[in-house]
Amino acid sequence: MRINPIIIIPLAVLAASGVLFFADLSPTSFFGSFFGRGAKTEPPQLGTPLADPHRYDIAVTPNRGLPLGSGSVGEGKLIYAAKCAVCHGSRGQGRTAPELVGGIGTLASAMPEKTVGSYLPYATTLFDYTKRAMPPSAPFSLTDDEVYALVGFVLHLNGLVGERAVLDKDSLAAIEMPNRHGFRQVWQP
Amino acid sequence: MKAVKLEQTAKRLIGRRALLKAGLVTAGLGGLATVGKADTIGKAVTETMKTPGRGFSNYGLPSKFEGEAIRWIVADRSVANMGTSWTPLHVLEGGITPNGLHFERHHNGVPHLNPSEHKLLIHGLVDRPLSFNLEGLGRYPTVSKICFVECGGNSNGGWNPRPLNTKVGMLHGLVSCSEWSGVPLAVLLDEVGCRRKGLWLDAQGGDGGGFHVSVPVEKAFDDGILALWQNGERLRPENGYPMRLILPGWEAVTHVKWLNRLTVRDSAAMSRDETSQYTELGKDGTARQFTFVMQPKSVITIPSPGYTMRGGGTYRIGGLAWSGNGKIKRVEVSADGGESWAEALLDEPIRDKAFTRFNLLWRWDGEPCLLQSRAIDENGVRQPSRKKLLAERGAHGYFHYNAVVSWRVAADGTIRHVYAD
Numbered sequence: 001m002r003i004n005p006i007i008i009i010p011l012a013v014l015a016a017s018g019v020l021f022f023a024d025l026s027p028t029s030f031f032g033s034f035f036g037r038g039a040k041t042e043p044p045q046l047g048t049p050l051a052d053p054h055r056y057d058i059a060v061t062p063n064r065g066l067p068l069g070s071g072s073v074g075e076g077k078l079i080y081a082a083k084c085a086v087c088h089g090s091r092g093q094g095r096t097a098p099e100l101v102g103g104i105g106t107l108a109s110a111m112p113e114k115t116v117g118s119y120l121p122y123a124t125t126l127f128d129y130t131k132r133a134m135p136p137s138a139p140f141s142l143t144d145d146e147v148y149a150l151v152g153f154v155l156h157l158n159g160l161v162g163e164r165a166v167l168d169k170d171s172l173a174a175i176e177m178p179n180r181h182g183f184r185q186v187w188q189p
Numbered sequence: 190m191k192a193v194k195l196e197q198t199a200k201r202l203i204g205r206r207a208l209l210k211a212g213l214v215t216a217g218l219g220g221l222a223t224v225g226k227a228d229t230i231g232k233a234v235t236e237t238m239k240t241p242g243r244g245f246s247n248y249g250l251p252s253k254f255e256g257e258a259i260r261w262i263v264a265d266r267s268v269a270n271m272g273t274s275w276t277p278l279h280v281l282e283g284g285i286t287p288n289g290l291h292f293e294r295h296h297n298g299v300p301h302l303n304p305s306e307h308k309l310l311i312h313g314l315v316d317r318p319l320s321f322n323l324e325g326l327g328r329y330p331t332v333s334k335i336c337f338v339e340c341g342g343n344s345n346g347g348w349n350p351r352p353l354n355t356k357v358g359m360l361h362g363l364v365s366c367s368e369w370s371g372v373p374l375a376v377l378l379d380e381v382g383c384r385r386k387g388l389w390l391d392a393q394g395g396d397g398g399g400f401h402v403s404v405p406v407e408k409a410f411d412d413g414i415l416a417l418w419q420n421g422e423r424l425r426p427e428n429g430y431p432m433r434l435i436l437p438g439w440e441a442v443t444h445v446k447w448l449n450r451l452t453v454r455d456s457a458a459m460s461r462d463e464t465s466q467y468t469e470l471g472k473d474g475t476a477r478q479f480t481f482v483m484q485p486k487s488v489i490t491i492p493s494p495g496y497t498m499r500g501g502g503t504y505r506i507g508g509l510a511w512s513g514n515g516k517i518k519r520v521e522v523s524a525d526g527g528e529s530w531a532e533a534l535l536d537e538p539i540r541d542k543a544f545t546r547f548n549l550l551w552r553w554d555g556e557p558c559l560l561q562s563r564a565i566d567e568n569g570v571r572q573p574s575r576k577k578l579l580a581e582r583g584a585h586g587y588f589h590y591n592a593v594v595s596w597r598v599a600a601d602g603t604i605r606h607v608y609a610d
Contacts, residue, residue: 043380046328047319053312056450059391059401061458087267096267108474112585114465119476122459129461133398136268136297140399183468187479189386189407 060128066169071149073156073165079146080153083135092116092157101157104178117158121183123175126151148172201552202506202524204531208550255280260290261359270298270397273340274427275362278509279490284536284544285335286365288420293427294340294363296462297397300447304431307395309415313453316382323431326417329372334414334437336542337511339364339483341440341467341588347575348590352606356495360606361488361594366511366544367420369435374413378406383453385410391458392434392443393450401450402467403457404436404443408481412437415448438513438542439481440589442467472583483513485572486591487520487547487564498602501555506533510545512566519565520547526559526595526609527574533562553598559609560596576610 050056059065081090088094092101092115103113112118116126131147133139142150152167160175161167251258258281260274274293276286293299304323312318343363346353353360378385383406390409393401404413414435417424424430429446436443442462457463457479469477487510492498506524510517516539521530533547547562564572573581575592582589595609 044329045380046325047311047321047377047380048325050310050312050318050320053310053318056310056312057452058399059393059452059458059460061391061454061456063454063456096265107470107476108472112470112474114470116465119470120465122464125459125461125464128458129465133297133400133461136271136398139297139397182474183464183476183478185479186477187405187481189405 058132060124060131062122062124066124066127066173067144068169069144069148070166070168071145071147071152072167073149073152073161073163075146076149076151076153076156079142079150084150087135092154100154104158107179107182115158116154117160117178119179119182120177121180123151123155123172123177126154127172201554202522202531203550203552204522205534205549206532208534258287258290260292261362268297271295273363275358276365277356277358278362278364278488279357279493279495281490282546284366284509284540284546285420286367286544288367288422288425288428291338291365291367291419291425291428292340292363294441295396295427296400299427300394300396302395302426302431302447307431307449309432309448309451311377311381311383311451311453313391313451314383314388314455315378315453317380319381321377323417326372326415326432329376331370331418332373332414333368333370333418334412334435335366335368335540336435336437337364337366337483337513337544338435338441338444339486339511339513341442341480341483344486344590345587347592347594348584348587350584352608354494354606357488357490357493361486363441364511368418369414369416370418370421371414371416371432371435374409374415374434375411377415377451378409381453387455389454389457391450391452391454391460392445392448393452394429394433394445394447395449396447400445400462401458401460402442402445402463403454403460404434404445406453408436408439436481438483438515440467440483440513443481467588469582469586469588471586477586480589481513483511484589484591485512485514485517485564485566485570486510487517487562487572488594489522489560489562489596492560492598492604493596494604494606496604498553498598498604500602501553504551504553505548506551506560506562507546507548508533508562510535510547510562510564511543512564512568512570513542514566514568514570516541516567517545517564518567518569520545521563521565522547522549523561523563524551524553524558527561527593530563555600557600558598559607560598560604561593561609563593574610575608 087097093099100116103115103118106112148167155161262274263272265271276290276292309321340363344361388406390404393399416433416435432448433446434444489508491507510520520533522533523530533549536546578592595607597605597607
């Protein structure tokens with residue numbers, strides 16, 4: 001196969017100056033040899049190293065992230081009335097925003113109700129979402145204590161924690177939601 | 190053009206084979222004789238020919254006569270910047286959605302992001318946590334991919350027990366197709382030293398509330414793109430400026446906009462938008478989760494509700510088909526409610542995981558009839574009938590509705606959305 005000299009010359013110049021990078025990408029990848037096939041050398045490294053990466057991870061997942069702090073159902077009731085009832089209804093029955101309460105055990109029926117209590121698999125999801133997204137007019141405005149209190153109150157409305165419950169990272173992590181095993185993962189790696 | 194005798198299949202559909210045989214494909218369809226009166230052409234010198242026109246513009250906008258080519262906004266009752274706006278598929282042509290008409294889906298509005306300050310952090314279970322800015326990202330070679338982006342909730346009106354009678358865009362317009370350009374995620378994940386299997390990217394945006402969902406690294410490495418460009422220009426703010434994920438064929442919730450974090454984890458974050466939302470409740474009360482791939486779908490955009498046919502005659506049936514599994518292999522059209530089908534002509538090149546425009550000619554006899562299209566993709570997956578979809582999934586799935594769509598054509602030429610089964 002005759003190699004076109006017009007291609008060879010720029011490659012030779014680039015290789016000589018040491019600026020041609022190669023990446024050993026999997027041949028099954030959509031992009032194949034993105035930088036060009038060849039021996040593995042230094043990656044471009046056009047990003048800046050992060051000094052303290054952990055402080056950027058704010059997510060609360062089933063495995064990590066619940067902060068220090070605590071809140072009682074009673075405290076949550078007051079915050080809910082002030083900040084949440086206007087959209088979610090005074091008892092979480094839903095108004096302009098979705099209902100949060102009820103429907104436990106209805107999912108297989110002809111009229112299923114999907115709420116925090118009936119459908120959400122993890123209480124950590126409720127903490128994560130409330131903390132970052134609620135209320136929509138002031139995202140990330142609630143303190144961690146307030147979020148514990150609100151989560152406690154909403155779970156209480158759903159009959160999942162008692163009226164005197166106080167939630168913190170340990171007690172919240174221990175809660176198993178009614179629909180914890182109600183999901184089938186479609187995607188397989 | 191000489192008269193061509195076209196073979197007709199059932200119900201006067203002039204399908205792909207007939208059109209190819211007749212050579213109408215290369216000749217174009219302009220040879221069809223128009224029936225008209227004498228001297229309706231007008232003056233030899235028109236008014237505009239006697240008038241200097243307007244000047245130049247820095248950023249072009251459509252003709253004022255094209256007022257129907259706008260997005261349909263459906264905002265939340267309580268929070269006006271939450272909700273959707275829908276692409277007017279019924280007035281568009283070809284396979285690319287203009288940037289100003291790409292559908293929107295916001296969970297707390299469009300953030301105002303400054304490109305000179307915006308950063309993407311990739312951290313978590315990686316060797317070298319890094320922060321990228323646009324200047325650095327601009328030094329990587331780009332790749333481009335034409336693909337559709339479809340909301341998992343598109344067409345959810347189809348679950349309604351009664352068919353909603355409105356235009357195509359308002360039924361199926363949470364889907365658009367663009368050329369996306371940017372840096373392959375594989376390159377950036379190699380930069381930080383991320384394993385290629387068994388991990389998840391917790392992808393977060395810089396919008397109000399920091400929307401986030403989890404994406405398996407396998408997909409990111411396969412064909413994921415950090416997109417910076419949309420049809421040649423920078424992303425529009427409402428579509429993710431200055432950067433977003435593009436995961437060809439996958440539901441749009443995973444194409445996180447205004448991306449500012451990829452946190453690599455050993456398991457999914459179980460965020461609200463992969464649990465409470467974007468999961469499908471089934472008949473047995475369990476729900477499907479991580480139904481990432483959008484299945485084959487098609488819809489006839491012309492004629493469609495809002496369009497009135499002018500008596501019996503020759504018409505074009507045109508529409509769109511797409512599949513997250515790959516290329517569309519075939520689109521079949523019926524004008525008799527599914528009793529018989531003709532194969533439609535597909536615009537070339539047929540693209541992987543992108544809009545495929547289909548066409549065929551139809552001689553309408555003026556009688557009421559039922560138009561349908563159904564897509565089959567290269568994996569052999571078929572767009573299901575509504576009856577089949579409901580039988581499999583029940584009525585409460587909400588997301589991933591891709592059933593065959595039926596338009597009833599009345600004798601007066603009006604078109605309504607109906608359920609055929």
